[in-house]
Amino acid sequence: MTQTPAPVLFVDDEAPLRHAAGQALMLANLDTILCDSASAALAHVTPDFAGVLVTDIRMPGMDGLALMTEVLTIDAELPVILVTGHGDVDLAVASMKGGAYDFLEKPYAPARLVEAVGRALEKRRLTLENRRLRAGGIAAQDPVTDRLLGRSEAIVRLRAQVRAVADTDADVLIEGETGTGKEVTARALHAASARADRPFIAVNCAALPAEMIESELFGHEAGAFAGATRARYGRFEHARGGTLFLDEIDSLPLALQGKLLHVVEHRSVTRLGSNDPILLDLRIVAASKRDLSAAARDGGFRPDLLYRLNVVTLRLPPLSERREDIPELFLSLLALAAARAGRPVPNVPGAVLSALAARDWPGNVRELRNAAERLALGLDSALWTGDAEPGGTLADKMSAHEKALLAASLAAHGGNLKATYEALGLSRKALYEKMQRHALSRENFRED
Structure with missing residues (x-):
């Protein structure tokens, strides 16, 4: 859905200046409302007004400072930009202490007006967004947008990739620096898939004790080893029907990588102490902060396992x-x-x-x-x-x-x-x- 552009209220009683400013703003693709008086501008201002106010200080009747006072009474966080002549600069600077966002001294370049308004609009957008967050009133959009926030080209591209692969059963490899949100991305992928109502099981491979990794992942039968008094499901079985997320997969020992390869290839797991394979219906999402292709070349990761896991590779951008x-x-x-x-x-x-x-x-x-x-x-x-x-x-x-x-x-x-x-x-x-x-x-x- 395309958002309605936030309007710029521009107030000046002098028609030539008003129309020149309006033209500059409109050429910058800014939705502009031109007003010849303070009272005309006030009619547009409400507590949820999404735009900003630009007003001349010297006007007949209610001047720009009085207008600013009225507007800030309606919404104390609405950005107000004052337009002033040379003799009013000290007054404008003092007005910034009283709540003005910025001021422009006549004559100003059109680019200066557009830049100041652009900053004010961004501040207004963030202010209103902050209010919605505080009120807990953000409407749910979709499981991908809700989790992967941002407007940058990199994050927009990532959301598109997640949506494209979500409804498939393809295994996914996620690569990115520490703290970039690999598990959040995996959860977004799961939530947008047909498996959303099934388990999402996250395993940090680096955090599992070396002597228990195999049992944790594959499960065991009673008597499989000392202390195994009863049968136990492994993480693969817990994730049946859903998604298994293997974080820091590069930390797995090479011997265990071979067993993981068998599970990925055959979609079945055999518990320790058993000879009976258990069929699996699940998606595997693996993640690493290292470049696994480089690790495979250096002998630290099995190339055949890498080829099985990186059917789709998502690379997360750092901040x-x-x-x-x-x-x-x-x-x-x-x-x-x-x-x-x-x-x-x-x-x-x-x-x-x-x-x-x-x-x-x-x-x-x-x-x-x-x-x-x-x-x-x-x-x-x-x-x-x-x-x-x-x-x-x-x-x-x-x-x-x-x-x-x-x-x-x-x-x-x-x-x-x-x-x-x-x-x-x-x-x-x-x-x-x-x-x-x-x-x-x-x-x-x-x-x-």
Whole structure:
């Protein structure tokens, strides 16, 4: 379903300026509502208004500051961008303390208007999404989208691959760095399949004691070994009709890999102490943080087992390749963490979300989840508050705000400097100087 574009309310009593701004916004594919007065704009504002407000300060009757006050009374988190003449810059800066999101000084470049509005719309989208998460009101979409969140090209492609293979019985190999969500992906695959109402059995092969791996996987009969006082199902049998997820499969000893190959090929298992094979109807999903093709070449993994398992291979992107997904992921993880702790979901300012998208997460989604857990529990609150509301002088605050905006734009454009300085309305030299001043490196934002 295509979402209705969020509207931009643009208010200016001067028709030429109003229509010029409207044209710039519409050329940028932004849905725009042009108003010649504050009262006309107010008629469009409701608590669930999905757009943003851009208003001139100097207008007859209700001026822009009064309009901002009325709008923030309706919704204190609705982004308001003030348009000001040169003589009103100090007033506009002071108004930011009173709730304004940003201000533009006349004359401004159309690209500057579009960039400011784009950031404000993204903040509004995240604010409304955060509210829905806190209210627990997100409608279920589908088992894949619900589990694999994000809008990046990499995650959209992964969801398409999961959906394509879900209704087949093909075995799947999932590869990805630590913390990228291999088990979550396996569960999404299971939930979207015809086996969804059957068992999903997860086994961490690296966590099984060496002397018990075979018994755990294949089961045993009574008397099969010392201490086996009664027959026991193995994990394969527990997963009959459903999905067996073998995480860190590369940690299995080579001898056991040979027995696993037999199960994969013949879809039957023989318990320890028995000669009778038990037929299996299940899908096997294996996962590894290592490159199994390289491991097979090096002799650490059986090539024939690899060929049986990688009928379909899903490669999970690290967060460094999907930075634009970090704000949405963090808000979702924060809502879940708060629900588990029985606490309200903390509000996360836009500056914090921008900073999260800009930093490195070597532990990927798992590390991001830990950060959300700490915030939900009220830990590291000084750190988060400090990131969102830098102390010191106005110059310090403006500098921190500028750094957050630069980092967010670099993340959104994958470190592409040309796209970044064009989106920000800067010259190449100005962007380089600002990046150097704020110690920002394009290498931390590159997608390749």
